[in-house]
Amino acid sequence: MNMKTLLAAAGLAALTAAGAEAQVKVGMITTLSGGGASLGIDTRDGFMLAIEMAGRDDIEVIVEDDQRKPDVAVQLSDKMIQSDQVDVLTGIVWSNLAMAVVPSATAQGLFYLSTNAAPAQLAGPGCHPSYFSVSYQNDNLHEAAGAHATNAGYENTFILAPNYPAGHDSLNGFKRFYEGGLAGEIYTELGQTDYAAELAQIRASGADSIFFFLPGGMGISFLKQYADSGIDLPVVGPAFSFDQGILQAVGEAALGVNNTSTWSKDLDNAANAAFVEAFQETYDRLPSIYAAQGYDTANLLLSAMDKADIDDTEAFRAALGEADFDSVRGGFGFASNNHPVQDIYVREVIKEGDIFTNKIVGIAMEDRANAYTEECSM
Amino acid sequence: MSPILIAEQVLNGLQFGVMLFLMAAGLTLIFGVMGLINLAHGSLYMIGAFAAAAVAGATGSFLLALGAALVAAALAGAIVELVVIRRLYDKDHLDQVLATFALILIFSEGTRWLFGSFPLYLDIPDWLSGPVTLPGGIQYPLYRLALICVGLLVALGLWLLITRTRVGIRIRAGENDREMIAALGVDIGKLYTLVFALGAGLAGLAGALVGAIQSVQVGMGEPVLILAFVVIVIGGIGSIKGALVGALLVGLTDTLGGIFLPELFKLFTDDAAGATATGSAFASMAIYILMAAVLVWRPTGLYGAKA
Numbered sequence: 001m002n003m004k005t006l007l008a009a010a011g012l013a014a015l016t017a018a019g020a021e022a023q024v025k026v027g028m029i030t031t032l033s034g035g036g037a038s039l040g041i042d043t044r045d046g047f048m049l050a051i052e053m054a055g056r057d058d059i060e061v062i063v064e065d066d067q068r069k070p071d072v073a074v075q076l077s078d079k080m081i082q083s084d085q086v087d088v089l090t091g092i093v094w095s096n097l098a099m100a101v102v103p104s105a106t107a108q109g110l111f112y113l114s115t116n117a118a119p120a121q122l123a124g125p126g127c128h129p130s131y132f133s134v135s136y137q138n139d140n141l142h143e144a145a146g147a148h149a150t151n152a153g154y155e156n157t158f159i160l161a162p163n164y165p166a167g168h169d170s171l172n173g174f175k176r177f178y179e180g181g182l183a184g185e186i187y188t189e190l191g192q193t194d195y196a197a198e199l200a201q202i203r204a205s206g207a208d209s210i211f212f213f214l215p216g217g218m219g220i221s222f223l224k225q226y227a228d229s230g231i232d233l234p235v236v237g238p239a240f241s242f243d244q245g246i247l248q249a250v251g252e253a254a255l256g257v258n259n260t261s262t263w264s265k266d267l268d269n270a271a272n273a274a275f276v277e278a279f280q281e282t283y284d285r286l287p288s289i290y291a292a293q294g295y296d297t298a299n300l301l302l303s304a305m306d307k308a309d310i311d312d313t314e315a316f317r318a319a320l321g322e323a324d325f326d327s328v329r330g331g332f333g334f335a336s337n338n339h340p341v342q343d344i345y346v347r348e349v350i351k352e353g354d355i356f357t358n359k360i361v362g363i364a365m366e367d368r369a370n371a372y373t374e375e376c377s378m
Numbered sequence: 379m380s381p382i383l384i385a386e387q388v389l390n391g392l393q394f395g396v397m398l399f400l401m402a403a404g405l406t407l408i409f410g411v412m413g414l415i416n417l418a419h420g421s422l423y424m425i426g427a428f429a430a431a432a433v434a435g436a437t438g439s440f441l442l443a444l445g446a447a448l449v450a451a452a453l454a455g456a457i458v459e460l461v462v463i464r465r466l467y468d469k470d471h472l473d474q475v476l477a478t479f480a481l482i483l484i485f486s487e488g489t490r491w492l493f494g495s496f497p498l499y500l501d502i503p504d505w506l507s508g509p510v511t512l513p514g515g516i517q518y519p520l521y522r523l524a525l526i527c528v529g530l531l532v533a534l535g536l537w538l539l540i541t542r543t544r545v546g547i548r549i550r551a552g553e554n555d556r557e558m559i560a561a562l563g564v565d566i567g568k569l570y571t572l573v574f575a576l577g578a579g580l581a582g583l584a585g586a587l588v589g590a591i592q593s594v595q596v597g598m599g600e601p602v603l604i605l606a607f608v609v610i611v612i613g614g615i616g617s618i619k620g621a622l623v624g625a626l627l628v629g630l631t632d633t634l635g636g637i638f639l640p641e642l643f644k645l646f647t648d649d650a651a652g653a654t655a656t657g658s659a660f661a662s663m664a665i666y667i668l669m670a671a672v673l674v675w676r677p678t679g680l681y682g683a684k685a
Contacts, residue, residue, distance in 0.1 A: 033487065034597055037495035163658050185651070186640070187658040191601055193592040196390035196522065197633050203517070204383040220497055220593035228502060228519045228591065230509030249497035249593055 023058040024310050026301070027080035029073050029101065030091035030115075032065035036216060038245040039093045039290050040065070043115045045283055046294030047091070053278055054302055062086065068093075070100040077101045081108060087310045088113060090297055093290070095119040095138060095166050106130045109313070111320070115297045116290060118339060120169055124375035127337045129317055134297040136262055137339045137370035138166060141238035142173030144260035144344035144364035145211055149236055151364070152258075155180040157236075158207035160198060162214065163187035170213035170238070176371065183207035188214070193221045199229045209233055215240040220249050227253035234258070239358075242349055244288040247356040254349045254356060262340075263292040263329050264347050264360045271326035286357060292328050299325040335369035337376035344368050382516050387633055393522045395629025396529025400584035401602055402609040402621040403536060404577025410616025411552045411573050414463060415471055417478040419581055419606065420599025421485035426451040426582025427589030427598060428489055431500040440503035444586050451582020452575040459574040464567070482600070490596050497595040500586075525587055532580065533622050540618055549573060553616055608665055612672045614682025623680055628665050635664035 028047065031040035044063055051059060062084055066073040073092065080086045088111045092098045098117035105112050106128040118133040149157055159174060159182060161167035167187060175182075183205040186198060202210060210233055214222050219241030226235070239261035247254055265276050265286060275295055279287040287295075304319035323333050333341045344365045347358035405419050429450035434443035458481065466474045502521045509517045540546040548569055551559040560566040585599065592598070609628050613620025640657025647653050672680060 033490070037490070037596070038497075041495055163655070163662070185654060187655060189636075189658075189662045193588075193598075193601070194390075194394060196393065196519075197387055197636050200383055200386040200390065201637060203386075204380060217497060217593035217595050217598070220595075221591065224501065224593075225519075225591050228507055228509070228521060230517050230519070245496050246593075249499045249595075251499050251501055253501075 024060070024088065024301070024305055025084065025086045026059060026061045026088045026090060027077070027084060027086035028061055028063045028091035029066050029076045029080070029089065029097075030063070031068045031093050032063075034068050036068050036093060039116070039216075039288075040091070042245060042288045042290040043091055043093060043294040046279070046287065046291030047115065047298045049275075049279055049282055049291075050295045050298035050302070052282075053274075054299075056302060059302070059305070063091070066092070066097060068097070070097050073097040073101050074104075077105055081105065081110060087111065088301065090301075091115055091294075092117050098122065102131055103128070111310075111316070113297050113301060113320075115293045119165070120372055123337050123339050123370055123372035125377075127372075127376035127378055129338070129378050130313070132300070132320055132334065132338045133340065134300055135293045135340070136342070136344075137372065138169050139173035139176070139371060140262070140344060140368060141240075141260045142170045142213060143177050143371075144346075144368070145236050145238055146174040146176060146178035148258065148260060148346050148362075148364040149174075149209060149211060150177060150179045152209075152234070152236075154178075154209040154234070154236075156183045156206065156208045157181075157211050158183040158185075158202045158205055158209070159211045160184075160186045160188055160214075161212065162190040162192070162218065164190045167213060173371075174211055174213075177365075178211075188218075192218060195222045195225050198222075199225060199231065202233075203229070203231050207233060210235045212237050213240070216246070220246055223250045223253045223257070236260070239263075239289050239347070242347070242358060243290070244286045244357065245290075247349065247358075251356065255351060257349050258361070259347050259349070259358070260344055260364050261289055261347050261358070262342055262344055263289050264345060264358050266359050267328065267330060267345075269326075269328070269330045272328040272330075275328045286355070296325070296327050296329065296332070299327070331367070335373050337370070337373050337378070339370050339372075341367050341369045382514065383637075385514065385516050386518060387637055388630065389516075389518055389522070389526070391630035391633035392626065393526050393529075393629070394633055395626035396526055396533070397584050397588055398602070398605055398609050398629055399529055399622050399625035400532060400580045400587075401606040402613070402625050403532075403618055404580045405603075405606050406610040406613065406616055406618065406621045407549070407573055408577045409610065411549055411556075412463075412467055412570055414466060415474050415478065416463070416577075417475060417603065418458065418481035418485065419577070420601075420603030421482050422451045422455055422578040422581040423585035423599040423602060424489060424596065425454050425485065426585030427500065427594045428493060428498065428585075429582065430586030430589060431498040431594045432493075434500055435498075440506075440590075443500070444583065447582045447586030448579045451585070452579035454582075455578020456571055456575040458578075459571050463574065464570070467570075486596050493596075495596065497593045500589045500594050502590045521591065528587065532583075533618075536618055545569075545572070605665070608669050610679075612669050612679055614676075614679030616683065617679070617681040620679055620681030627668065631664050631668050632661075636661040639664065 064076045090113045093116045095117040111130045114133040116135045118137050123137045161170045235257045242259040303325035307319035308315035345360045346362040348361045426447035430443040430447040433446035506521045510520045609624040613624030639661045640654045643653035643657040
């Protein structure tokens with residue numbers, strides 16, 4: 001009995017000690033297992049790196065794996081809000097999971113900082129003053145790809161994306177800034193791995209270029225099969241299919257492809273140089289865009305913590321909105337609906353030694369906000 | 379829609395079909411002979427692809443990689459049969475599903491532990507890459523033609539094995555009446571391990587062959603597994619011939635449906651984007667509609683034993 005009381009007392013003491021130290025408690029829900037794990041692991045590693053580099057001990061981060069399942073993400077957010085009592089949620093990679101978690105979390109008075117997913121619903125009518133996207137708005141990279149295709153003078157592009165909400169947003173985003181005609185527009189199955197049928201249609205369509213949005217393994221399959229098909233057209237896509245994590249699996253097939261991104265490891269600013277070097281040193285691999293976004297999110301949070309107390313919701317919101325941190329993307333600010341205003345670059349896939357990576361070859365859009373600011377009233 | 383495009387799509391459907399056959403053949407043999415539902419068959423496919431990627435990375439030889447895939451998957455299959463599956467034969471199907479589902483999780487996380495979460499690199503060898511021009515001016519990737527040939531050769535080999543050899547006779551006897559062949563003095567345990575390893579090896583081979591044109595990553599086997607189940611249900615459970623016909627049917631339906639259904643819907647409406655979306659939605663249902671139609675017509679599948 002005595003022993004038990006002693007243990008309980010020790011436990012309590014430990015709890016209060018931890019509580020006294022950490023002023024802000026962050027719950028990170030991200031994908032650490034299953035097919036999309038590399039994205040979540042990079043997000044987490046980037047986020048933790050920023051905290052480590054800042055040497056802060058007034059912030060505590062709880063990381064949990066959502067297995068890329070919306071129901072698991074909802075359970076985790078309930079647990080983090082109710083029993084861990086976190087102040088901030090972050091880390092979700094996929095838009096369908098974000099839609100399941102974000103509205104209820106912000107309604108319960110928490111802050112949500114998005115490291116990646118930023119669906120149109122949360123930028124337009126569903127926007128919330130405690131929801132900030134530090135990555136982009138989902139349409140941005142596709143819009144930039146459309147702008148790039150127009151600048152490059154393509155007149156007959158063949159476009160394809162998977163048949164799910166983000167796929168529809170992608171093709172609509174592309175068409176918003178693309179002025180040429182379409183040789184074809186197809187929606188493939190989500191998770192499809194064989195693109196022989198689509199490639200045959202592209203060959204028969206007389207297209208002068210191709211735009212595709214196929215994240216993860218779908219993009220690897222498409223690019224390998226495209227390279228083997230003998231079709232030789234310029235290809236444009238958003239950064240997701242040319243990310244550091246999957247380029248090595250695509251190999252030669254990706255060389256020379258243009259892709260649009262808000263970040264690249266060769267972006268010339270001091271914050272980025274420090275980030276790329278520290279990431280490589282700590283984790284022994286090159287950072288991806290997900291790592292960069294995780295890193296920026298943590299730095300934004302730290303900058304707001306310096307200015308305001310998280311319990312003062314209004315002041316903390318204002319501090320976040322100032323975006324007073326050195327982004328690895330260079331210039332960075334928030335539009336009226338709490339989504340970034342930033343430059344979107346065109347990158348090209350190159351080979352450095354044995355490693356496939358990206359370099360910046362131009363700017364597709366300058367100071368781009370998003371198409372939904374009007375629809376957001378807050 | 380030109381004849382060349384249609385011919386190319388038929389080839390694509392065939393190629394998809396024969397690869398499905400490699401998966402479905404093992405699945406249907408294991409179900410037919412041992413009465414076991416093996417959900418972990420997709421994991422064996424993944425093991426084949428990872429083994430091939432690892433060996434190709436180390437040696438640079440694609441043929442060695444294929445051999446490694448076959449051996450690694452067959453070996454994994456044999457071990458799994460001896461350690462886990464053996465205890466499940468006289469159990470309920472639900473227990474088998476539970477246990478083999480657990481195997482999926484173990485294999486997936488084990489593979490991640492060994493190889494990491496990032497997709498691996500496995501590419502077509504130079505001597506099989508690039509397109510060839512077929513009679514009629516069809517440009518078609520050489521590698522996909524090779525896949526069709528390999529798949530058909532394996533089908534022929536399996537047919538010879540089942541119909542012309544002593545092992546084949548035992549497998550067929552085991553399908554019909556397993557107590558009786560055990561009573562006749564055939565070592566049924568050894569036969570089961572052999573059939574399981576054979577099925578696993580075929581799945582591993584399919585994983586390696588397909589991995590070269592797709593992405594080698596954890597969880598790559600499960601989508602194929604679902605299609606393979608559709609194939610064996612259409613073909614009739616336990617029938618190799620049914621698996622071949624079912625696989626080709628599913629391959630052709632899936633590929634041709636994906637192109638022709640959106641075109642078909644465009645004939646009835648002026649809204650091209652809407653027709654494309656509806657057509658795509660129907661195309662992804664096409665194989666399941668096919669399965670339902672076959673089951674209505676023949677409840678035990680095309681070549682299934684009469685209940």
